[in-house]
Amino acid sequence: MDNHVSLAFWAALEWSNLFYAFFGTFVGIAVGAMPGLSSVMGLTIVLPFTFTIDGTGGFFMLLGVFCGAIYGGSITAILINTPGTANSAATCLDGYPMAKRGEAGRALSLSTLASTVGGLFSAFLLLWTSPLLARIATNFASPEYFALAVFGLSIVARVSSDSILKSLIAAAFGLFLATVGLDLFSGHPRFTFGTVYLMGGVAMVPLLIGMYAFAQGLTSAEESGRGVLPPSQHKITGILPRWDDLKAISGTLLRSSLIGSIIGAIPGTGGDIASWVAYNEAKRWSKRPEKFGTGVPEGVAAPEAGNNAVSGGALIPLLTLGIPGDAGTAVMLGAFMMHGIVPGPLLFRDHTVEVYTIIFGLFLANIFMCLLGYAGLRLFAKIPSIPMPTLLPIVFIFCFIGAFALNNNVDDIYFMIVTGVVGYALIKLGFSAPPLILGLILGGIVENNLTRSLVLSNGSLAIFFTRPISCVLMLIALSTLFVPAIRFAVKQFRRQPPAAKAA
Amino acid sequence: MKRIGCALALAAALVLAAGWAPSLDYPRSPVSIIVPYGAGGGTDLIGRALADTVKGSFPRGIAVENRLGGGGSVGMSYGQNARPDGNIITNITVELVTLPHTGTGGDISHEKFIPLIMFNSTYSAVTVQKSSPHNTLKDLLTAAKTDPIQVGNSGIGAIWHLAAASLEQAAGVEFIHVPFDGAAPAITSLLGGHIDAVTVSYAEVVSQVDAGELKVLAVLAPQRLPVAPDIPTATELGYNVSVGSWRGFGVPLNTPPEIVAWLEKTFTDGVNSPGFVKFMKDTKNDIELLSSAEYAKRLARDYEMFGKLINDLGLSK
DSSP states (O other), rough: HHHHHHHHHHHSSSSHHHHHHHHHHHHHHHHHHSTOOOOOHHHHHHHHHHSSSSSSSSHHHHHHHHHHHHHHHHHHHHHHSSSGGGGGGHHHHHHHHHIIIIHHHHHHHHHHHHHHHHHHHHHHHHHHHHHHHHHHHOOOHHHHHHHHHHHHHHHHHOOOOOHHHHHHHHHHHHHHHHHHHEEEETOOESSSTOOOOTTTTHHHHHHHHHIIOOOOOHHHHHHHTTTOOOOOOOOOOSSSSOOOHHHHHHHHHHHHHHHHHHHHHSTTTOHHHHHHHHHHHHEEEEEEEEGGTTTHHHHHHHHHHHHHHHHHHHHHHHHSOOOOOHHHHHHHHHHHHHHHHHOOHHHHHHHHHHHHHHHHHHHHHHHHHHHHHHHHHHHHGGGGOOHHHHHHHEEEEEEHHHHHHHHTTTTHHHHHHHHHHHHHHHHHOOOOOOHHHHHHHHHEEEEEEHHHHHHHTTTOOHHHHHSSHHHHHHHHHHHHHHHHHHHHHHHHHHHHHHHHOOO | OOOHHHHHHHHHHHHHHHHHHOOOOOOOOOEEEEEEETTTSSSHHHHHHHHHTGGGGGGEEEEEOOOOOGGGGGHHHHHHHHHSSSSSEEETTTHHHHHHTTTTTTOOGGEEEEEEEEEEEEEEEEEEEESSSSOSHHHHHHHHSOOEEEEESSTTTSHHHHHHHHHHHHHOOEEEEOOOOOOOHHHHHHHSSSSEEOOOOOHHHHHHHHTTTTEEEEEEEESBBTTTTTBBBTTTTTTOOOOOOEEEEETTOOOOOHHHHHHHHHHHHHSHHHHHHHHHHHHOEEEEEEEEHHHHHHHHHHHHHHHHHHHHHHOOO
């Protein structure tokens, strides 16, 4: 066994493998940073190349794209308040305010560090604890998925500080959007208005581009036209994170990495959910939760460590069970099959060296991601200094290209524009996009797994509380929802006696 | 002289016709194969493997796109209503002739497709956990008479739900049917012991069977599967049930015949290529190749057959 591991280690360090990992990571970061170009698209673009590469080099390229794209999404999230992929939507919350203050370099530096730590942490878990985490994957049944999604929804109560009522309205609207399309249990079309376009449900990527990039572009154009927006001044003092920031985020990094790895190991849940949960937990355990949303280092580090930790976690069900948890790992499953490797319970026995080489490849991809991130940091950080009249047309062009490139479907562009206008209206009315996005991501999981759980339990709701994992998740969800209210009530109660005395 | 001139002109025309006439302007754009099921399931993997073997014939690329939902009707509806220019090829499956009968197929119809080729057939395998107390099909069906047995499938009205339902009918028992979004999550749920059995295809459970996690009690096939000669058929065990699925490619009606012919030939070559044959063997899938014309007859025949089955089962709309 040890012999296999050291063989794999040296195989991973071959020059060709280093090159493929580097190239893949580069492509991944570029693809991730463009709103609309997703990691799946990057993976499918490089997939044909990987078939022509002998040995494990092709997987190194795929792993590079996989990790790089998750990280790349944070760059635009921080700089122009537009997540490059759904994974980085939570990074906007604190990353953009920090960049707006003129600290784009600091935010990018934090997100690069957090992404690397998250990725490496999950690679270590993949190396040492795969069998254990694989068991978590099979222990997750419909009640657990439902409870996890309910917990995810309860985060709405925390992520948006302005108006809880407006957040709930936005989340409900997101849930409503998630019901569009054919129903899994009866096959009936819902809210499709007779169109084929809506049969498969609301298209996520055009919606993200519209809600974030297009709507943000409209707002910036308006402010810039009125001359409200001062030209941003960005000073980059150093590209490495500051010592006090490191101290502030160390606990957050570990917690978020663990959360991301576990959520990644559950098939069907990915970086988008992990980043929100990590953000929420960072806020829950913070000594200054009220500062979240104003540009605190933990707020940038938590979602980025969380979503990059998904990379190692997601490989666990793929390698140990042969089950891809998302579209990205499904592409990798295809690549395995093409190389005559069938992932599944026998993979570690039949292809020991290849599997360990691939795991070491994940380490390499994360290291290259770190190097490329810091090397490009000064360049990226200049983007907000580009004058609005130059930057905005570029952003709008990318909105159109990104929406179209997804499926080469013009309807996606129209849909993107519609959601962009809706997003603009929401901003003007004081609603925020995150609760809506959360509702949309989680709505399908909530509904399908609620119905399936009730089929399994013969209609009894007790199923959500008699199973340990599901029960714990439900309790956390309830506490997330009610603890702020209880705390508020207690505060009021404590305040009363002195007031009564004074009277 | 005039005659010679005519003859020359005719000859030249013939040469031109032979050499350049079928100057097919296809494929000019990237081509998509719509897989109406989740990535990583049986349909998806075979579709991807076949797309990969023919990628040399598509200079602008050929990519697999998963459009899931509605037990397969979302993807197939998208595919049949696409522009008939050959740029959208649909991985059609048996649901094309089952869902219209259950009334859950939206607007899908086998008459709106021109079938290109069929390349695979597969049959339901009644599968339980290795540690399950049920060691034979009879054990499971006897237990179902007294206890609730939860059987996972890949969507209501989908083929593996029909398989479980027709087994119910033949054995005179009732299962609790649990629908999932594709076969992979149903298998994961069985591995975790959250359901009692699945009736998905043999190919989809084989790696877990080899690893000793799951066991197959019987296959619902007309005869034993070439890839699994030790597993009995339900018919041998006294339950006359045979429900299977096939996979193939189709393009929208009105696609130009020369494009259809080109695609049929390209994919037939792909199916016969050593790489694809090896892939199918490695992943324990059977190849069953039908030409466009044969496939069209099969579609019509199966449409009738499933119509009767679904009606008998009381699942029709």
